[in-house]
Amino acid sequence: MTYIRKPYISKSRSLKASALRGALLAAVALLAAGQAPAQAAPRHAAQGDWLYLTVTRGDSRSSDTRGTLLLCDPPQGHAHAAEACAELGAAGGDIDAIPAESVFCPMIYAPVTAHARGEWKGRQVDYTRTFSNVCVMAARTGEVFALDG
Numbered sequence: 001m002t003y004i005r006k007p008y009i010s011k012s013r014s015l016k017a018s019a020l021r022g023a024l025l026a027a028v029a030l031l032a033a034g035q036a037p038a039q040a041a042p043r044h045a046a047q048g049d050w051l052y053l054t055v056t057r058g059d060s061r062s063s064d065t066r067g068t069l070l071l072c073d074p075p076q077g078h079a080h081a082a083e084a085c086a087e088l089g090a091a092g093g094d095i096d097a098i099p100a101e102s103v104f105c106p107m108i109y110a111p112v113t114a115h116a117r118g119e120w121k122g123r124q125v126d127y128t129r130t131f132s133n134v135c136v137m138a139a140r141t142g143e144v145f146a147l148d149g
Contacts, residue, residue, distance in 0.1 A: 049073055049085075049093075051118035051125060055137075055145050059111060066147050070118075083143040093120030095127045098142045105135035112137050114145045 054067035068078050072088065075081035091097035095116060112134050116127040131137035137145055 049120055051088075051116045051120070051144075053078070053145060053147065054115045055147055056113045056115070057110070057134075068147055070144075079148065080143040080146050084146070087142040087144060088120065093123065093125060095125075095141055095144060098140070098144065101139045101142070103135065103139045105133060105139060108133055110134070114141060116144070 049072040051070045052067065053070055054065055056065040058064055070078040070081060070084055072081070072085035075085040078084055087098050088095070091099075110133045111130055113128065113130045114137055116125055118125050129137075129140075131140065
């Protein structure tokens with residue numbers, strides 16, 4: 001019998017490659033949002049109502065991160081853009097000010113970190129919170145971080 005050896009790829013090398021891919025995707029999204037010519041700039045860029053949202057499941061070493069660019073004039077780029085923009089508008093762009101839903105969530109520890117960075121009505125937004133599970137995150141942030149359709 002002949003065995004074919006697969007090349008060994010260390011875990012740290014794989015994590016570095018994954019982190020690099022994530023950083024490159026985030027950089028491309030941010031550059032795409034900010035590099036349009038002035039005469040072709042969409043209305044939302046002038047008003048500053050956009051957020052780049054990411055949700056990371058697991059601990060800080062996890063590579064299960066999903067992200068999207070939320071635009072609110074008109075709502076787009078997000079599975080629930082209209083609802084998320086309405087909630088943000090009612091809260092003045094402050095994610096912490098979104099009213100918490102009254103729901104019962106399981107007491108299972110499956111951490112999830114929500115991150116938002118961008119501009120809302122000309123004000124810089126930088127939000128990062130780690131929740132005990134997805135249910136708690138959804139109850140505290142409404143549709144803003146509901147990235148999965």
